[in-house]
Amino acid sequence: MLKAVILIGGPQKGTRFRPLSFEVPKPLFPVAGVPMIQHHIEACAQVPGMQEILLIGFYQPDEALTRFLEAAQQEFNLPIRYLQEFVPLGTGGGLYHFRDQILAGGPEAFFVLNADVCSDFPLTAMLDSYRHQPHPFLLLGTTANRTQSLNYGCIVENPQTHEVLHYVEKPSTFVSDIINCGIYLFSPEALKPLRDVFQRNQQDGQLEDSSGLWPGAGTIRLEQDVFSALAGQGQIYVHLTDGIWSQIKSAGSALYASRLYLGQYQLTHPERLAKHTPGGPRIRGNVYIHPTAKVAPSAVKGLDSGFSKAPRAYGICSSPQLGPNVSIGEGVTVGEGVRLRESIVLHGATLQEHTCVLHTIVGWGSTVGRWARVEGTPNDPNPNDPRAHMDSESLFKDGKLLPAITILGCRVRIPAEVLILNSIVLPHKELSRSFTNQIIL
Incomplete structure (x- = not known):
């Protein structure tokens, strides 16, 4: 039997994900139409022999998380439980703290997945590699x-055996072009080195000085405390993948991850992709539309708002044009003539007639007025470099807000006929004019 553990972190993290993380725990943020960690759960559920999925983190188990877990258990017919840490325990501390729950039933091995990664999750291939040559730690690398x-995290491997010879987390100089994907397969024996770190931390705690800076014995960092220490000792191996992968550290990377997952839907979930239908909107590329969303029907009309009597010969197309790479959430309303591209529109938002929304995340319950333009600047990887990934985004440079995607927080109101460009609008704001390169508090 197999198990899976998804490390979801907690509310003190995800500062680069604000203001979106104000409304929902980051692991539940919708990416390509479903909560971020649902992609992980779907991948785990498809592995033969999977018996249980455990979520470990220090979020309070609120209504949203509870409702998601109940729905996921029914959909995937698997026990899915949340184990709450009493304090943040690092990437490895939760594994050791909840070792009894992880090892209950005697699993052959267990997957460990960071919640903030996007991947095609080659878990079955990792399992085949592990069974061919069992070892305590198997890391997915790209x-x-x-x-x-x-x-x-950089990995130096033996190219013949794929043993990890050296591991450095965020080195200051070049070490290797193989990086850690944050997706692992551990044997039960992998918990023994975590125990050794815990015991060493306990001893260090006895020497704690009066400053009180000691973080506690339970805090274990998989990368620095385990992988770096054990590299080259025949215990850690790497499985390389050339599939999709990206971290999801910010709103911009969530938009990029949505694009990657929408592309994957062509193979994995074609039923989630919108298709051309008579009288429906114009679909370009990969688009997800929640069944409850209301999208204006296709039509060709004359101009209105002062030109209502203009003849049909003007040929103004009032069909919404959606895509590529668009995700439209539950209960969203999309009016006539809307142009929507490279964007995520969240639950209950309204895009009124003839708005243009590009490279933007529209928050829950927000409204974009008629003929308004809301646009961001993408920070995509270099398409000419197959090894390029999303750059770590910084909000500011030299005291100025860097151009990036536009984010509308929860229940923001954008008036008609304004431009919002490369800006972040915090929740519950009602704007009265255009803004460019600003954070609107």
Whole structure:
């Protein structure tokens, strides 16, 4: 039997995900139409022999999380439980703290997945590799260019055996172009080195000085405390993948992950992709539309708002044009003539007639007025570099807000005929004019 553990972190993290994380725990943020961690759960549920999925983190188990877990258990017919840490325990501390629950039933091995990654999750291939040559730790790795590799955990492998010979988390100089994807397969024996770190932390705690800076014995960092220490000892191996992968650290990377998952739907969930229908909107590329969303029907009309008597010969197309790479959430309303591209529109939002929304996340219950334009600047990986990944985004440079995607927080109201460009609008704001390159508090 097999198990899976998804590390979901907690509310003190995800600062780069604000203001979206104000409304929902980051792991439940919709990416390509479903909560972020549903992609993980779907992948785990497809692995033969999977018996249980555990979520570990220090979020309070609120109504949204409870409702999601209940729905996921019914959909995937698997026990899915949330184990709450009493304090943040790091990437490895929760695994050791809840070791009895993880090992209950005697699993052959267990997957460990960071919640904030986007991937096609080659879990079955990892399992085949593990069964061919069992070892305590198997890491999923991919390649990055030399510059970007400095932002990740870097792996030096034996190219013949794929043993990890050296591991450095975010090195200051180039170490390797193989990076850690945050997706692992551990044997039960993998918990023994975590125990050793815990015991060493306990001893260090006895020497705690009066400053009180000691974080506690339970805090274990998989990357620094385990992988770096055990590399080259025949315990850690890497499985390389050339499939899709990206971190989801910010709203911009969530938009990029949505694009990757929508592309994957062609193979994995074609039923989730909108198709051309008579009288329906114009669909370009990969688009997800929630069944409850209301999208204006296709038509050709004359101009209105002062030109209502203009002849049909004007040929103004009032069909919404959606895509590519658009996700439209539950209860969203999309009016006539809307142009929507490279964007996520969240639950209950309204895009009124002839709005243009590009490279934007529209928050829950927000309204974009008629003929308004809301646009961001994408920070996509270099398409000419197959090893390029999303760059770590910084909001500011030299005291100025960097151009990036536009984010409308929850229940924001954008008036008619204004431009919102490369801006972040915090929740519950009603704007009265145009803004460019600003954070609107």
